[in-house]
Amino acid sequence: MNKTINQKAWYFVIPVFVLVAFNAAIPLMTVVNYSFQETFGNNVFAWEGTRWFKQILLSDRFHAALGRQFAFTFIILLIQIPLGIAIALTMPKKGWGVPVCLILMSMPLLIPWNVVGAMWNIFALPDIGFLGHTLNSVGFDYNFTQQPGDAWFTTILMDVWHWTSLVVLLSYAGLNSIQPAYYQAAEIDGASRWATFRYIELPKMKKVLTLAILLRFMDSFMIYTEPFVLTGGGPGNTTAFLSIDLVKMALGQFDLGPAAAMSLIYFFIVLLVCWVFYNLMMKNEAQS
Amino acid sequence: MSLELKNVEKKVGIDTHIHPTSLRLEKNTINVLLGSTLAGKTTLMQIMAGLDKPTSGEIWFDEKNVTGIKVQKRNCSMVYQQFINYPNYTVYENIASPLAITGVKEDEIKQRVGKVAELLKLSAMLNKKPDELSGGQQQRTALARALVKDSDLILLDEPLANLDFKLREELREELPKLFEDRDCIVVYATTEPSDALMIGGNTATLLEGRVIQYGKTLEVYNKPENLVSAKVFSDPPMNIAEIIKSGDSCKFTDNNVQWKSSAKIKDGTYKIGIRPHNITTYKEGNNSVEINGKVQISELSGSESLIHFTNGNLNWVSLSNGTQQKNVGEDTKLYINTDEFLYFDQNNRLVNNG
Numbered sequence: 197m198n199k200t201i202n203q204k205a206w207y208f209v210i211p212v213f214v215l216v217a218f219n220a221a222i223p224l225m226t227v228v229n230y231s232f233q234e235t236f237g238n239n240v241f242a243w244e245g246t247r248w249f250k251q252i253l254l255s256d257r258f259h260a261a262l263g264r265q266f267a268f269t270f271i272i273l274l275i276q277i278p279l280g281i282a283i284a285l286t287m288p289k290k291g292w293g294v295p296v297c298l299i300l301m302s303m304p305l306l307i308p309w310n311v312v313g314a315m316w317n318i319f320a321l322p323d324i325g326f327l328g329h330t331l332n333s334v335g336f337d338y339n340f341t342q343q344p345g346d347a348w349f350t351t352i353l354m355d356v357w358h359w360t361s362l363v364v365l366l367s368y369a370g371l372n373s374i375q376p377a378y379y380q381a382a383e384i385d386g387a388s389r390w391a392t393f394r395y396i397e398l399p400k401m402k403k404v405l406t407l408a409i410l411l412r413f414m415d416s417f418m419i420y421t422e423p424f425v426l427t428g429g430g431p432g433n434t435t436a437f438l439s440i441d442l443v444k445m446a447l448g449q450f451d452l453g454p455a456a457a458m459s460l461i462y463f464f465i466v467l468l469v470c471w472v473f474y475n476l477m478m479k480n481e482a483q484s
Numbered sequence: 485m486s487l488e489l490k491n492v493e494k495k496v497g498i499d500t501h502i503h504p505t506s507l508r509l510e511k512n513t514i515n516v517l518l519g520s521t522l523a524g525k526t527t528l529m530q531i532m533a534g535l536d537k538p539t540s541g542e543i544w545f546d547e548k549n550v551t552g553i554k555v556q557k558r559n560c561s562m563v564y565q566q567f568i569n570y571p572n573y574t575v576y577e578n579i580a581s582p583l584a585i586t587g588v589k590e591d592e593i594k595q596r597v598g599k600v601a602e603l604l605k606l607s608a609m610l611n612k613k614p615d616e617l618s619g620g621q622q623q624r625t626a627l628a629r630a631l632v633k634d635s636d637l638i639l640l641d642e643p644l645a646n647l648d649f650k651l652r653e654e655l656r657e658e659l660p661k662l663f664e665d666r667d668c669i670v671v672y673a674t675t676e677p678s679d680a681l682m683i684g685g686n687t688a689t690l691l692e693g694r695v696i697q698y699g700k701t702l703e704v705y706n707k708p709e710n711l712v713s714a715k716v717f718s719d720p721p722m723n724i725a726e727i728i729k730s731g732d733s734c735k736f737t738d739n740n741v742q743w744k745s746s747a748k749i750k751d752g753t754y755k756i757g758i759r760p761h762n763i764t765t766y767k768e769g770n771n772s773v774e775i776n777g778k779v780q781i782s783e784l785s786g787s788e789s790l791i792h793f794t795n796g797n798l799n800w801v802s803l804s805n806g807t808q809q810k811n812v813g814e815d816t817k818l819y820i821n822t823d824e825f826l827y828f829d830q831n832n833r834l835v836n837n838g
Contacts, residue, residue, distance in 0.1 A: 377564040380535050385582045385629075386556040399571040 230456035248457035258458065260433070261441040262465075268348075268437055269416045272355050276412060277405070279356070280363025284371055285393075287364070298368075301361045309358075313425025316354040320426075340427065344434035347427050351435055354422060359415065363408045370404035371397060406477045410470065417466055438462055485511035485546050487532060487637060487669050492541035494527055494693075501527045503694045504541065509669050509686075514660065516680040516701065517673040519690030519716055525673035528690075529639045532671060534558050545636070560637035561630035565645045567622035569614040569629070575601075576610040579628045600632045603662065620651035631662065638663070640672045644679070656682055677719045681705065689716040711832035714757045720790060723758040723800040727827075734822075738796045743773045743822040747836040754835065757826040763802035763818050765791070772819040777802075782810040793818065 231248055233241040252258050287297045304312070322328040322339040331338040340350040374397065382392045420439040423429065429436035429444070436444065442462065446455035487509040494502035502524050509515050517525045530536035531543065534555040542551045550558060561582065569578045577584075579597045588596075601607045604624040614622050623643060630638055640659075644652040660683050663670045672683060680687045680701055688698040689708075697704050697713040708714035715722050726737045730751045735742040737753070762768075763775075777793030777800070784790070789808040792801050793816065802818055810816055827836040 375566055375568070377566050377568045380530075380555075380562065381564070381568045383535065383555050384533065384560065384562050386585045387581075391585075395570045395573065 227456045227459050230452050231460055234453050244453060248453045249461070252454055252458045252461060257441070258461075261436060261438050264434075264436065265417060265438045268352070268355075268419070269413060271352055272359070272416050273409065273412055275352070275356050276360045276363050277409060280360050280408065281367045281401070281405075283360070283364045284367035285397075287368055289372065298365070301364050301368075304358050304361050307358075309421035310425050312354065312358050313422040316350065316357075316422070317426050320350045342431050344431055347431060347435050351423050351426060354426060355416065355419070358422065359412060363412065366404045366408045367401055370401035374400045410473060413473070414466060414470065417469070485636060485667070485669070486544075488544040489528075489532070490542045490544065492528075492531060492538040492543065494524075494531060494536070495539045501693055502531070502538070505695050507688065507695060507698060509671065511669060512667065514663055514670040514672060514683055514685030516683055516685060516687040517671060517690055518675075518677060518680045518687050520675055522692075523690040523716075524693040525690060526641055527693075529562070529641055529671060529673060532637065533560050533562055533639055535562075558637070559633070559635050560639065561633050561635040562639040562641065563623070563626050563630045563643045565642040567614070567619060567626055567646065569622060569625050571614060574611050574613055575606055575617070575625050578614065578625055579606075579610075579632050582629060582633045596632055597628075600628045603631070604628045604658075618651075619647055620655065623647060623655070627662070631666075634666075634668075636668055638666075638668055638670045640670065642673055642675065645675070659683060660685075677705075677717050680717070687717070689713045691716055707834060708757075708826065709834055711755065711757060711828045711834075714826055714828075714834075718757075718759055720760045720801045720803060723760065723763065723798075725756055725758070725798055726753060727756050728753050736798070738798055739775075741773055741775050741820075743771065743820075745822065745825075747825075747827055749827060749835050753830070755828040755830075755832065757828065758800075758820060759824065760790070760801045760803035762821040762824040763800060764804040764821070765789070765802070765808050765816070765818055766804065767819045769821045769823050771822045773822055775818050775820055777816055777818050779810045779812055779814045779816055782808075782812065784809075791816075791818070 232244060232246070234244045235241050283301075287301075288294055307315075317325075319325045320328045320340050322332055322341070328338055328340070337343075338346050340346040378396050378400075379392065382396055387395070418439055419437055420443070423435050423437060424440055424443075427435045429440040433441070439462075442455060442458055445451050445458065489505055489507045491504045491506055492502060493500070493504045505528070517528060519525055527536065531538050534543075534550065534553055534557075537552055542549055544550065545558070569575075570581060573581065576597060579600060580593050583593045583596065597610075598607070601610060604627055606621065606624055606628060609617060609621060614625060617625065623646075627643065630640075643659075644656055647655065656679065659672075670685075672679075674680060684701050686699060687701040687704045689696040689704060689712075691712055696716060697709045704713065705717055708717060711724070715724075727734050728737055729745060729747075729749065732744050732746070733742060734745045775795055777791075777795050779791055779793050780799075781792040782789065784807055787806065789804045789806065790801060791804070791808070791810055792799070794800070825836075826834060829835050
């Protein structure tokens with residue numbers, strides 16, 4: 197087949213270039229701009245080189261926020277992925293239960309994020325919240341506004357409540373695409389429920405689970421709104437995850453240079469982890 | 485050893501999937517379930533295997549009632565239209581899986597898998613994963629898994645339907661040989677009459693959840709008990725017409741084509757069934773009669789020619805050897821081999837032996 201050469205066709209690409217420029221490249225470049233300079237307002241800039249980057253990378257505050265961030269993401273992945281698969285496995289495959297379950301599962305996903313934060317804040321208040329009050333009245337000394345452990349517990353519970361549905365829906369879709377003949381074949385072989393899961397369902401769900409892990413990693417690594425409304429990063433700095441810490445630095449202290457440097461480092465960490473994860477998965481794919 | 489269905493019926497909601505059916509399959513036989521999609525072949529097989537329970541009726545195996553006994557407790561294996569293998573097991577592990585689960589010793593597994601793999605020409609692929617194989621090889625792996633177990637009952641549910649033409653021909657030839665020296669009952673479901681003829685053994689013709697006829701494959705083909713069975717066991721579809729017999733002379737009601745019939749049946753009106761290959765563009769046999777036809781469709785199928793034609797109200801299909809192209813709308817002469825006619829009475833029952 198002969199390819200027609202038509203350089204004018206490039207004009208069709210212009211809109212997307214403009215769009216991407218305005219919503220990604222130009223804002224990003226301003227951040228890059230700030231990260232290498234010092235400014236005192238009035239559009240006066242002084243070149244600082246890599247000073248802000250060095251400062252952030254060596255600061256204990258950044259290390260602590262990064263540590264909290266990884267811990268949070270790791271914990272919620274550890275809970276949400278197995279829990280999501282487990283719920284998907286117990287969901288009905290036909291009948292009236294299917295739409296009911298699907299709608300119930302989608303509900304948390306449809307609630308605006310700051311509403312989720314506000315809901316859980318009220319729900320968990322130790323004096324008047326249903327959860328907080330109940331926990332205290334059965335003898336737990338629970339107060340998420342003052343005790344770091346309780347704050348973590350509440351934040352994680354909130355995230356699990358909010359996002360496990362996504363894993364459930366993806367796993368459910370994966371499970372439903374398995375032909376019934378596979379289950380019959382396993383039954384005929386005399387395979388146990390666990391073996392059926394391990395050797396049929398799990399391998400067949402691999403692709404959607406990869407997607408689920410990737411999505412949940414990115415989202416939880418960039419979490420801001422819900423903990424901001426729930427705990428505001430407190431008590432102290434104990435639930436100040438990366439983005440909360442970043443906003444504190446940029447808008448609270450108006451340290452624009454270090455905050456810009458931190459933004460870029462943050463961005464590269466997300467990019468790097470996703471890239472590594474994706475490549476590992478694709479390598480696995482190529483092998484099997 | 486035998487498998488017997490006694491008045492088995494299967495209803496789902498208000499739909500009857502299988503009407504009361506009785507069938508006895510003997511040891512060391514291959515039994516073909518022949519019928520179009522939704523005829524109930526798969527349902528019947530699942531009931532035989534114990535994957536599904538009949539609404540009423542009993543299943544007896546080896547003179548024991550096994551109704552309601554789960555598939556795991558029965559010694560059977562099944563191959564599906566889709567190529568069903570464990571995705572992250574190698575071919576070797578796949579074939580070995582039914583043995584490994586029942587706790588057969590490692591040496592024995594190795595020896596048995598080796599033997600079956602050789603039989604199915606998989607020896608070179610034992611370390612590959614199913615998705616590295618062609619469709620044909622994947623289905624061979626599934627077949628090997630079914631064979632390695634030494635089941636009493638092997639069920640094959642349209643195993644060749646998803647294969648391309650060449651692979652299908654190849655595997656179809658091998659299939660009967662695979663089951664030759666096995667002490668088991670084989671049930672093979674297919675939509676294709678040619679599959680049944682190739683495999684031989686016994687055939688049950690099915691339509692809409694009923695077993696129409698069961699017997700030796702050639703007998704069912706040559707002497708269908710009734711018109712329905714004859715229709716199911718004919719591809720391309722059987723040509724049907726009404727005729728009038730008086731004395732030893734017969735004629736179609738729709739035209740003036742006449743022939744002498746040696747069929748020992750009373751005078752009157754009958755329906756006849758003519759298989760497409762008994763209408764040809766050339767004379768065959770001593771008792772061929774000529775018929776005019778207007779060509780509707782003319783197509784080649786391998787080295788055979790299919791010609792759909794009309795004659796008055798009759799709309800027939802003919803199947804001739806060789807490549808014979810006709811133009812659509814062309815008037816042509818065809819020859820019907822009257823020796824091969826199947827005569828059915830008004831209740832659609834076969835009255836002659838062809």
